[in-house]
Amino acid sequence: MQNPFFKQIENKTGVNMEEIFALANAIQYADFKNEKQVRKIVQRVSKLANKPISKDLENQIVKSIIQEGQSLDLSKIQKMLG
Known part of the structure; x- marks a missing residue:
């Protein structure tokens, strides 16, 4: 990702923005009644x-x-991870 803003976030957090976008996409289209999908998302966030x-x-x-x-946002999972 070449955007300087995203590069700054990557440098500051050590988290690859591509991975964050992939996770956000997975969350957006996930079936939150499907245990396998939910478990995979929780593991990715962790x-x-x-x-x-x-x-x-x-x-x-x-x-x-x-x-x-129902739908879930990253902040909710973050709170659960404590």
Whole structure:
């Protein structure tokens, strides 16, 4: 990504903007009642945020998202990761 603004974000956070856009796209089109999709998104967010989570916490987050069954934004997952 050549945009200087995005390059600054990458340098500051150490997170590749391409990965963020791919994750945002996955979130936008995800079926939040599909456990496999939700689990994959939670794992990607954990990896991107460099915040490893236990299997128990992952299960709690996935269960919470599936119960709501609606769209989800990154800030909500971020809060869950604590």
